[in-house]
Amino acid sequence: MNKIKIPTWLRISVLIFSLIIGLNNKIATANDSREFLRLGNSYADKGDFDKAIIQYTKAVEMNDYYSIWAINNRGWLYRYMGKLDKALADINKAIELNSQDPAYCLHRGDIYLDMGNVDKAQADFNLTIKLDPKNSNGHFGLKLIYDLKGDKVNSALELRKAKELNKNLADEFVKGAHKFQIAKREEQMKKCLEYAAELNSNIK
Numbered sequence: 001m002n003k004i005k006i007p008t009w010l011r012i013s014v015l016i017f018s019l020i021i022g023l024n025n026k027i028a029t030a031n032d033s034r035e036f037l038r039l040g041n042s043y044a045d046k047g048d049f050d051k052a053i054i055q056y057t058k059a060v061e062m063n064d065y066y067s068i069w070a071i072n073n074r075g076w077l078y079r080y081m082g083k084l085d086k087a088l089a090d091i092n093k094a095i096e097l098n099s100q101d102p103a104y105c106l107h108r109g110d111i112y113l114d115m116g117n118v119d120k121a122q123a124d125f126n127l128t129i130k131l132d133p134k135n136s137n138g139h140f141g142l143k144l145i146y147d148l149k150g151d152k153v154n155s156a157l158e159l160r161k162a163k164e165l166n167k168n169l170a171d172e173f174v175k176g177a178h179k180f181q182i183a184k185r186e187e188q189m190k191k192c193l194e195y196a197a198e199l200n201s202n203i204k
Contacts, residue, residue: 033059033066040073047182049077068097072104079111080179080188087111102132109141114188118148136166140195163199170199 040055056077059070075090091108098104109124122145128138143158162169177192 032064033062033070036062037066037070037073040070044073044077047179049081049183052077068094071097072107075111076107079107079114080176080183080185082183082185082188084111084115088115100131102128102135102138105131106135106137106141109138113141113144118145121145134165136162136169137172139165140169140199144195159198170196173199 036055036059040052040059043049043052043055053074056070056074060067060074071090072094075087075094078084078087078090088108088111091104091111094101094104095108105124106128109121109128112118112121112124122142125138125141125145128135128141132138139158140162143155143162146152146155146158166172173192173196177189177196180186180189180192
């Protein structure tokens with residue numbers, strides 16, 4: 001059986017085409033922050049917060065469309081690590097870039113609550129619900145505010161709303177507890193587990 005002879009010009013053309021495709025892929029990676037963001041998320045999921053912060057910072061420095069997600073994610077990790085000033089700075093920047101995203105307002109509310117600034121936390125949780133009325137975390141945040149203020153009636157109402165809007169909200173707090181455990185912040189870990197238990201209980 002005779003072998004098919006591929007013309008030299010065709011082989012060269014295929015080689016050049018392959019090189020161009022590979023170069024374009026490298027340029028795409030170099031020109032936006034998605035790969036750094038992906039790596040940051042991967043490290044965060046594995047509990048390697050320091051490496052995650054490094055990757056998120058690289059994504060932030062790219063200053064492109066995806067950088068705002070890296071700013072938010074880095075700020076959220078700083079919160080788990082107890083670096084609340086850095087966390088607040090990042091979330092404020094995210095809100096400055098996009099003030100209509102309820103997740104950023106929610107995150108800032110949580111940070112203010114950690115800082116003990118109840119009034120600012122309440123304002124952000126209210127803003128979260130204004131932007132997204134079905135945001136279960138925003139309602140649970142208000143529940144915590146009312147607990148601190150001794151308002152049992154509104155606390156119960158917000159807890160009910162949170163549970164009705166998201167039957168799996170307790171699972172989110174369990175995941176949060178795990179992140180705090182990794183960061184060796186036992187008090188915050190215990191709070192998350194308490195919140196999860198409260199969400200799983202029946203409302204009396």
